[in-house]
Amino acid sequence: xxxxxxxxxxxxxxxxxxxxxxxxxxxxxxxxxxxxxxxxxxxxxxxxxxxxxxxxxxxxxxxxxxxxxxxxxxxxxxxxxxxxxxxxxxxxxxxxxxxxxxxxxxxxxxxxxxxxxxxxxxxxxxxxxxxxxxxxxxxxxxxxxxxxxxxxxxxxxxxxxxxxxxxxxxxxxxxxxxxxxxxxxxxxxxxxxxxxxxxxxxxxxxxxx
Amino acid sequence: xxxxxxxxxxxxxxxxxxxxxxxxxxxxxxxxxxxxxxxxxxxxxxxxxxxxxxxxxxxxxxxxxxxxxxxxxxxxxxxxxxxxxxxxxxxxxxxxxxxxxxxxxxxxxxxxxxxxxxxxxxxxxxxxxxxxxxxxxxxxxxxxxxxxxxxxxxxxxxxxxxxxxxxxxxxxxxxxxxxxxxxxxxxxxxxxxxxxxxxxxxxxxxxxx
DNA sequence: AAAGTAAGTAATTAATTGCTAACTAGTGTA
DNA sequence: TACACTAGTTAGCAATTAATTACTTACTTT
Numbered sequence: 001x002x003x004x005x006x007x008x009x010x011x012x013x014x015x016x017x018x019x020x021x022x023x024x025x026x027x028x029x030x031x032x033x034x035x036x037x038x039x040x041x042x043x044x045x046x047x048x049x050x051x052x053x054x055x056x057x058x059x060x061x062x063x064x065x066x067x068x069x070x071x072x073x074x075x076x077x078x079x080x081x082x083x084x085x086x087x088x089x090x091x092x093x094x095x096x097x098x099x100x101x102x103x104x105x106x107x108x109x110x111x112x113x114x115x116x117x118x119x120x121x122x123x124x125x126x127x128x129x130x131x132x133x134x135x136x137x138x139x140x141x142x143x144x145x146x147x148x149x150x151x152x153x154x155x156x157x158x159x160x161x162x163x164x165x166x167x168x169x170x171x172x173x174x175x176x177x178x179x180x181x182x183x184x185x186x187x188x189x190x191x192x193x194x195x196x197x198x199x200x201x202x203x204x205x206x207x208x209x
Numbered sequence: 210x211x212x213x214x215x216x217x218x219x220x221x222x223x224x225x226x227x228x229x230x231x232x233x234x235x236x237x238x239x240x241x242x243x244x245x246x247x248x249x250x251x252x253x254x255x256x257x258x259x260x261x262x263x264x265x266x267x268x269x270x271x272x273x274x275x276x277x278x279x280x281x282x283x284x285x286x287x288x289x290x291x292x293x294x295x296x297x298x299x300x301x302x303x304x305x306x307x308x309x310x311x312x313x314x315x316x317x318x319x320x321x322x323x324x325x326x327x328x329x330x331x332x333x334x335x336x337x338x339x340x341x342x343x344x345x346x347x348x349x350x351x352x353x354x355x356x357x358x359x360x361x362x363x364x365x366x367x368x369x370x371x372x373x374x375x376x377x378x379x380x381x382x383x384x385x386x387x388x389x390x391x392x393x394x395x396x397x398x399x400x401x402x403x404x405x406x407x408x409x410x411x412x413x414x415x416x417x418x
Numbered sequence: 419a420a421a422g423t424a425a426g427t428a429a430t431t432a433a434t435t436g437c438t439a440a441c442t443a444g445t446g447t448a
Numbered sequence: 449t450a451c452a453c454t455a456g457t458t459a460g461c462a463a464t465t466a467a468t469t470a471c472t473t474a475c476t477t478t
Contacts, residue, residue: 011426014474036331038247042466052427063466118327122245125394137392165405172385176377179384183346185334196374204413220456223444251436267455272436
């Protein structure tokens with residue numbers, strides 16, 4: 001004898017969990033472009049999608065799972081973009097250049113990404129999130145170190161170069177760029193600045209007089 | 210006729226507000242070495258000091274004021290250390306080296322500092338905190354750019370060098386180091402790595418063949 | 419058409435957090 | 449000594465937040 005209650009629900013389009021998951025990840029990265037990733041709430045993500053907050057938990061078991069998926073997304077997309085850019089080049093030096101600029105272009109298109117990485121890097125050492133970032137960066141370093149060593153073998157750069165240290169400088173030069181654009185809130189200027197920075201980096205690899 | 214309540218207070222030593230302020234700032238920086246600065250709560254700061262949480266607000270009007278003071282502390286201490294290091298050198302190149310390593314030494318002694326800066330950099334563009342960080346970095350860049358330009362005038366480096374871009378690379382090379390130590394949770398290794406990175410940076414300024 | 423599954427809503431919860439207020443107690447000075 | 453001042457405590461408020469739950473409804477399958 002229960003009286004059925006008229007629903008006032010304005011139910012959202014029903015999309016597959018898979019679709020929602022990618023939507024959630026993309027939303028997180030979009031939101032991270034404008035605010036500190038640590039301050040993004042599940043409510044905010046839901047609002048951006050046009051969801052209720054509870055609906056998010058139909059597609060991820062926890063907030064942490066969302067961040068892990070976002071880092072996976074970055075690894076999948078950024079790394080594969082750079083790796084394929086490196087392959088379509090004639091020499092290791094050209095490969096380095098291709099990696100450098102594909103990273104810059106990626107970040108310009110998705111400014112939230114470096115903020116996400118910076119943020120998760122600050123997590124405690126034993127967290128799952130930090131482990132994921134570590135994995136991503138290790139893959140990145142391997143790609144760059146390989147190219148630098150190959151360039152040394154070809155004689156394109158100083159044969160006695162310390163490829164590990166040079167990789168840190170490579171990553172650092174990009175980070176310097178990213179930091180500058182964050183300080184100045186001027187992402188569009190990144191590419192032009194990158195064109196000045198990369199040649200400087202290259203010179204550091206050259207035979208010293 | 211109110212009955213006076215026996216107090217169970219185990220009152221902490223009464224220190225001057227000035228003393229407490231520096232104590233709070235140092236605690237924040239110490240805590241930032243081990244966790245994301247954004248997750249540091251007033252309760253945590255108070256616990257570390259041996260305070261109650263309410264007592265903190267006797268010395269700072271708000272949490273934001275604590276962060277602003279911390280950034281001021283960094284500017285005061287890091288910048289002045291680097292500036293004085295630069296002064297006690299024979300040449301601009303030596304000055305750059307002194308700045309580089311005094312920064313590294315500072316960060317090794319206080320690993321919380323770069324995490325603080327990274328974190329506050331992610332605040333919205335219009336926040337007071339971000340403005341403070343901007344000011345700090347501007348002063349930093351001015352110091353480095355000046356040295357590079359002086360080196361160019363002396364002929365110690367390529368006269369056609371872009372000092373602005375080189376400054377970004379200088380800062381980036383330090384950031385790369387810092388990031389590496391954060392990824393690996395291995396601050397002690399920083400100095401040795403720095404000794405490999407700085408010569409690489411220097412080569413990027415040299416006359417190209 | 420009936421049944422089952424999965425994605426949505428709405429409401430609520432427990433915990434946390436920044437901050438405040440009322441009160442208490444050392445400290446220095448008139 | 450008296451008294452103002454300042455730093456401490458305790459308690460609690462208002463807001464926020466991740467997560468859960470009971471219920472509803474759309475789509476798929478048989």
